[in-house]
Amino acid sequence: MKSHFYEYRKFVLAGIALVIVLCYIVRLAFLQLSDGEYKTRADDNAFFNNVIFPARGVIYDRNGELLVFNQPAYDIMVIMREVHNLDTLDFCKTIGITRDFFDKRMATIKNIDKNPGYSTYTPQLFMPQISAEEYGVFQEKLFRFHGFYIRERTIRRYATDHCAHILGDVAEVSQKEVDNDDYYSPGDYIGKQGVERSYEPELRGIKGVQILLRDARGRIQGHYRNGALDRKPVPGKNLTLSIDAKLQALGERLMEGKMGAIVAIEPKTGEILCMVSSPSYDPHRMEGKQRGEQMLEMQRDPMKPMLNRAISGTYPPGSTFKTSQGLTFLQEGIITPSTAFPCYRGFVTKGMRVGCHGHGSPLPLIPAIATSCNGYFCWGLYHMLNNRKQYKNIQEAMTTWKDYMVSMGFGYRLGVDLPGEARGMIPNADYYDRRLGQWNALGVISIAIGQGEVTLTPLQIANLGATIANRGYYITPHIVKAIEGGHIADSLKVKHETKVEKKYYDMVAEGMRKAVLGGTCRSANTSMYEVCGKTGTAQNRGKDHSAFMGFAPKDDPKIAIAVYVENGGFGATFGVPIGALMMEQYINGQLSPGSEARAASFQSRHIDYGTRER
Amino acid sequence: MIVQEQGSKGIFLSIDWVTILLYVILIVWGWFSVCGACYDYNNPDLFSWETNSGKQIVWAGTSLVLAAVLMLIEKRFYDTAAYVIYGAMMLLLLVTIFIAPDTKGSRSWLPIGSTMKIQPAEFAKFAVALALAKLMDTYGFSIRKTKDIGIAIGLIVFPMLLIIGQKETGSALVYFAFFLMLYREGMTGSLLFTGFACVVYFVVGLKFSGDHIANMPVSIGEFTVLLLAMIFTISMVWVYCHNTTAVKWMSIGCFGGTLLTMIFSIYVIPFNVCYVMLGLCILMAGYIIWLALYTRVVRYALIALFAIGSTAFFYITDTLFEHLDDHQRIRIEVLLGMKEDLRGAGYNVNQAKIAIGSGGLTGKGFLNGTQTKLRYVPEQHTDFIFCTVGEEEGFIGSAGVLIVYLLFIWRLIAVAERQTDTMGRVYGYCVLSIFLFHLFINVGMVLGLTPVIGIPLPFFSYGGSSLWGFTLLLFIFLRMDAERNLKRQ
Secondary structure, eight states: OGGGGGTTHHHHHHHHHHHHHHHHHHHHHHHHHSOTHHHHHHHHHHEEEEEEOOOOOOEEOTTSOEEEEEEEEEEEEEOGGGOOSOOHHHHHHHHTOOHHHHHHHHHHHHOTTTOTTOOTTSOEEEEEEEOHHHHHHHHHHGGGSTTEEEEEEEEEEESOSSOHHHHOOEEEOOHHHHHHOTTOOTTOEEEOSHHHHHTHHHHHOBOEEEEEEEOTTSOEEEEGGGGTTOBOOBOOOOEEESOOHHHHHHHHHHTTTOOEEEEEEETTTTEEEEEEEESOOOGGGGSGGGHHHHHHHHHHOTTOTTSOHHHHOOBOOGGGGHHHHHHHHHHHTSOOTTOOBOOSSEEEETTEEEEOOSOOSSBOHHHHHHHTOHHHHHHHHHHHHTOTTTOSSHHHHHHHHHHHHHHTTOSSOOOOSSTTOOOOBOOOHHHHHHHHSSOOGGGGGGGGGTOTTOBBOHHHHHHHHHHHHTTSEEEOOBSEEEETTSOOOGGGSOEEEOSSOHHHHHHHHHHHHHHHHHSTTGGGOOSSSOOEEEEEEEOOSSSOEEEEEEEESSSSOOEEEEEEETTOOSTTTTHHHHHHHHHHHHHHSSOOHHHHHHHHHHHHOOOOOTTOOO | OHHHHHHHHHHHHHSOHHHHHHHHHHHHHHHHHHHHHHOBTTBOOTTOTTSHHHHHHHHHHHHHHHHHHHTTSOHHHHHHHHHHHHHHHHHHHHHHHHHSOOBTTBOOOEEETTTEEEOHHHHHHHHHHHHHHHHHHSTTOOTTSHHHHHHHHHHHHHHHHHHHHTTOHHHHHGGGGHHHHHHHTTOOHHHHHHHHHHHHHHHHHHHTTTOBSTTSSOBHHHHHHHHHHHHHHHHHIIIIIOOHHHHHHHHIIIIIHHHHHHHHHHHTOOOOHHHHHHHHHHHHHHHHHHHHHHHOOHHHHHHHHHHHHHHHHHHHHHHHHHTSOHHHHHHHHHHTTSOOOTTTTTHHHHHHHHHHHTTTTTOSOTTOOSTTTTTOSTTTTTTTHHHHHHHHHHHHHHHHHHHHHHHHHHHHHHHHHTOSSHHHHHHHHHHHHHHHHHHHHHHHHHTTSSOOOOOOOTTTSSOHHHHHHHHHHHHHHHHHHHTTTSOOO
């Protein structure tokens, strides 16, 4: 048979079969035995992690008054392939949209470029956060709108019209936040400002997850392993703020039409009792879907209502700063309680003059504080910086001075539990060396009276008051009093001792008492309790800033306060009376009728700031 | 009568039980895979008539009945009826084009009753195999005679055209498998080689057409194809004509010339080296034609034809490719790995790779695969059934399936070779070539190595038509084999 000549070709064919099978086995090994890449991609395909959002913690004030809570919101979802026989006109009327909007919205959902996860089988967001009233009407007609569903979600609501800067707000995470923290996925909510931001990890809780099996069309086919690997969400922790909502409300009332800040601290604990920044805004503006445009509007406002001036604004402290100078000079032995410096309507030497107002001369420390004598503190710093017995050179003297200031909480962030705290400015020797080259005490003398390079935040001024009230120490000021089921950070309980002894603080407190009894703060005097205070009138390019720092009662202080009114003139004009009203409100729990009348009059006294950019 | 009774007894003893064992292994293994691919979370009963796995049991059972019936039909019947069967099947294929309803663009499914439908193309293969076997068993048939080979190729091409008419190009391509049989029966190997060369030119030429050799205006694809054409041609002169002098001069001319031009292009003026190479190819072809005329050896002329054909083929496909429809071009580009198109044409292959790759060494276990069950792989119970094997049984299972297939095909080669007449051997090679081709294309497609051509994996893919078709093909051969020890009456 002729074909036997070609019988060898059976080996060729058997060989072809062998080569094919071997090639495929190698390929299989390459696919299946290499790395886990395909496994991961298979899991991404098949497992749908249905995230269950925990309830965000709610926020109370120090007396248990509810400030922030959650409210269910309703998103309208649509499953495209289930939509049929839709009465579009009725649908649009029910949720109050135009036909045009409806068509555009549907087109956007179907556009893969704008909506990358689009599938006709899965629910797509048609309209976010409709109100409860709209929901009510919509739900009645829902059975007629095939393919439309309601998804419940919670939004943040505010029970108060105040505390906007403290509370902050929540909004969808930005891409950067998603990249930085594995916890977040696009579409999640995150605290953006205030306590909502600084206590985000406590407030948000822990997301739960259901692991579902999803088919190629995005339809859910059931629970993976009957839910054995599912996790329940852990609700967020509730916060109790140290804020007194009534005090805060009064503060915001008093600051109406003025720019500036009020900060009150409970000296013993460092708890912040109120933190007013003016101008402020109604926190309700940050609720729900209007947040974006409201933010934009406020960001454009030249008065910058979004800025929390209490911690982000830095101001010359003016005369309130003199207390810290007196303490430093006493401790360093530059002065004794009886040292008196002359003041002839100011500090006058070698062609240099820092003006002062009329009062007796020469005078020692306590009356100098009471009358807020510029000359006294300028002389004090002058003698300190020029003291070559104690300090090798002016740099060393300056460094010593700076160390005192820092020990009192100036020049660095205090570490308050709110985002956006500023440092303020305490110059040091280096700074002057660089800036001025050759320099002497006279060139920098204005820092002794809280002018020049020195700036503090209103919080730091209030903290100075708390330190004097405590006679020599302060607790890190903080805004959260308690976390339900948790503890506040240890860093918020640290007791900071200053470099000055208690006995000198007693003297300064005495001076502040005298200022109230017969000095610059007379209008803060009351028979109900012993008030200590210090005015400040800070010079700046425009009209002077009006400041007040004080605490009460003198011997068992319950409240230390700083008031700062931009361009308010003398400290006694706005600072002192506002501070007095605030202390009365907190210590008595209410205002007397007379005080109420005064409060009303201050509420209506507005300062014209023009429209200049700040 | 007496002869026949003795025959029946002899036949039972002569049945090739090894093949039948492998056949049963493949069918049972296939059923488990169909279970995995069709498992429905809402309907977990594997034996229910509502599920594909339940139906597949019925197809397998009826296949066994069919197999038993086939063992009763004598070889003599096929010998007599081969052409009639062929004619009838061709008529059926022709009629199908016109009466079959449009199913996903193809007109190849004939409805039977209200729920069932069959695909005549699956049954036409055995008819073509029988006709070829009968033809080549004819006294005086010689594969070297142009007329004879022409008729044989005609028998193959005619049903291909009809099936292409049904818009089932994939099924039509299967008929190329018969060329393997023709090769075994003595068709010149250079034809197979030419086919191989065409595929290499096409793939290499297109895949690297956009890439350039470092800093030179030379397409890697074009350069490689021309170089391969030179190498193939010179090798053919060496192998078929044993003319070492010519080989020497052609090598020096082609490779030396190419090298010199490249050096010139790199160091003097950069230009497209391929123009020179094309010229060298034409010179080489001219030289071989001169050799043909001078020595009067026809082989030279054929080799020259190969050389010219090679270059022409490359430039023609290149031009045609540019003029293809977008979706066809993209499909080819995706197949060649030139484009990543995971949502479009590359989706199937990519999902198949994910499913198989996620199986790992030992797989996820029976019914535990997620990719196929959740329908990420399209056609996962028919053409892409091998994904389920890969996902649920892992490397061990899928390599195991391939090895069983290899044993099956080797066994069929051995059985075909022991046939005492040409008809049995030709038919046997037809059968095994078809199985080999299906295995090659189907598994290759799932692994992303061959084009996505919708043909089933025998015994694994779900479906009655294909299972019956393959059973028919195989058991006619097994019956023929069982008669090998009988003397012809």
